[in-house]
Amino acid sequence: MSTVTPTEPLPRPGTPDAASAAETTTIPPTPAIRLDPRFVDRREELPFLRGPFTRRAWSEFGFLNLALLLAPFALAYALFTVSVLAGLLVTVVGLFVAGGLVIGARGWGATYRSMASSMLGIDVVAPVERRLATGFWRRLRSMLFDGPGWRAVLFLIVTFPLAIAGFVLSWTFLATGLGAMTHWIWSRWLPLQQAGDGTWHRGASFGLDFFIDTPIRQAGLVLVGVLFLLLWPQVQRAFAQLFRLLVVALLGPTLTSLRVRDLEHARGSMADDADARLRRIERDLHDGTQARLVAVAMQLGEAKEQLTTTQTDPELVDLVSNAHASTKEAIAELRELARGIHPPALDAGLAVALETLAARSPLPVTVDVDASAKPAPAVETIAYFCVAELVTNAVKHAGASGVYVLVEQQGTSLRLRVRDDGRGGAAITQPDAKGHRSGLAGLAERVRAVDGTFDVVSPAGGPTVVTVLLPMSVSA
Structure with missing residues (x-):
């Protein structure tokens, strides 16, 4: 990389030197955004003016209604789980019932994750699967202290008031908006009401003497209804976002558990790779080095037999005999070494x-x-x-x-x-x-x-x- 000294003139814009300098200028890359591995967000935009007519607004509306329908049963399950655990602490075998309820809360979590996927546009990864422990106490402990199960129980308790508030405010804004926009149509069937001055009016009343029964007031109420209808998706959007955060935080896996699972997968892959590598080393020793040593031993054996049948120096015969014996010992040691690396019988x-x-x-x-x-x-x-x-x-x-x-x-x-x-x-x-x-x-x-x-x-x-x-x- 060249440096520009103070005595060198800088290229002026528009000149060939300036163009070449611009081409060689390196722009640092923008750092990548690290996404949360626990969920995938598929939400569409929610514009203010077109909000009431988007699929997202009505999907979130359906979620809040379904959440209220499930909320009483979910709260009853959570409270029953806690009460059963508290009541059976003095027992031992009965704690398996409480542990089963804690594990069953995972099913509630799966239900809400499915609802969030289909209605809230967010796909949350399921928690790490529970490992089946062996032994009486280990199995009991794994059930009673199941983290995803207890987080699901907490979710069922926390979302009960949230479901009620979301349902009430969502319906309030929607019904108020639609009612105010159409008041000029259905107000003619309202009963007559007498004002304080003795006059009779037909229409919605605010206070004692303010009635919506004139064209100007009807138009103003229509504008108020439009405003409520535009605010309706935004209000319910806030409650839907709270549900999303709770689903990710309580019904999805923790970052630590995902990290542990990734490390376990990496460790397992390394163990498999190491075993495969040892198998290859054993095969190479058996098919390569050992086979060559066997061939050398056979050749030394033939040389020893030929030397013993001819008039040869005894020292040379002893030297070949020792080499033959050492080769056979090396073959035996190599076989034991290969068997210690990976027994061929395991194939x-x-x-x-x-x-x-x-x-x-x-x-x-x-x-x-x-x-x-x-x-x-x-x-x-x-x-x-x-x-x-x-x-x-x-x-x-x-x-x-x-x-x-x-x-x-x-x-x-x-x-x-x-x-x-x-x-x-x-x-x-x-x-x-x-x-x-x-x-x-x-x-x-x-x-x-x-x-x-x-x-x-x-x-x-x-x-x-x-x-x-x-x-x-x-x-x-």
């Missing part, structure tokens, strides 16, 4: 991989796998290495005589249960001063990384039972 499914693992174990291992469970490949890998590590612990540390492995699907989770009859005493220990940690601690961290749970029950004398819950998919 045939978790059941086959665990059966293969059991067959290679020095302990009797009984495997019971639910054939209908179809977890994601990344979850299968984590499940396999959990079982492999637990079986290894039973062999090396527990002094067990047998291991039982159960794999089954529970809802949206994959449940692993590994039991051995060893001496017990297994525990998840914290890392020491040098950062070393136990194998169980590493497994627990790996399971928690995908929102799983890892529980160990290992009393002194045994048995040791490890229960692992994994999501069926980490990228959904």
Whole structure:
């Protein structure tokens, strides 16, 4: 980028130099407007003069009427939920009823979001789906403390007076406007009224002696009616906007929950990508490096046989023999390394991989796998290495005589249960001063990384039972 010194004359407008300078001038881009990811606004404009004749005005009018129709039932549901929760706090099982009512408030939220989409021109994203917790207390806690459910309950309470006020003012402005504009037509059928001076009048009265029964007053009332009719969409627009804000704030997801969901999706994609990358590395090692080492080992074996049948220096024969033995050891180590990266048996499914693992174990291992469970490949890998590590612990540390492995699907989770009859005493220990940690601690961290749970029950004398819950998919 060139700089202009004070001694250089500036190009005058209209000259070729000025045109070239204008072409090379860089205009900074306008910063993009970051939209709220919780909703999409599809509202049309609401002009003041054409307001009563727009689709938006009548859609918002229909929303306020429908909101008033639902408001008493919605308020009754919200108050019933709060009262049932307060009344059943002394119980335990009864709290599931209150929790069910809290979860049911999500249905009310879906109803109002649908109304807002069709009548208010705003599409609000649904809250993050509730996860099905396992266990009595976890399930109860997830129901009673469901954030979207409680926000929906608050919405039902707050919008009750808003629905009444919006309905009353909307109808007041609309009816007043239409009535004042058409007063000159229907006022002739009004009953006669006597003024204070004894005269009789037919028409709307304001006070004791002011009647709308002259052409000038009729025209003035028509103008007042036009003004009320023009103000009607604007007044109801304010109430509709309040409903929009409440729907977005209370019935949509929070920005934090959306961020967490995006991070979970990103984490799941990274886990799937990492698993796919490990599979490729294992295949490359098996089909490339290992195959070449096998070929080298075969060639060294042939060279060794030829050298032994001929009169060759014994040192050369020993050298080739050592190279042959080292190559075979490298092949064995490479196979173990590839198996540790990704067991080839997992390509045939978790059941086959665990059966293969059991067959290679020095302990009797009984495997019971639910054939209908179809977890994601990344979850299968984590499940396999959990079982492999637990079986290894039973062999090396527990002094067990047998291991039982159960794999089954529970809802949206994959449940692993590994039991051995060893001496017990297994525990998840914290890392020491040098950062070393136990194998169980590493497994627990790996399971928690995908929102799983890892529980160990290992009393002194045994048995040791490890229960692992994994999501069926980490990228959904």
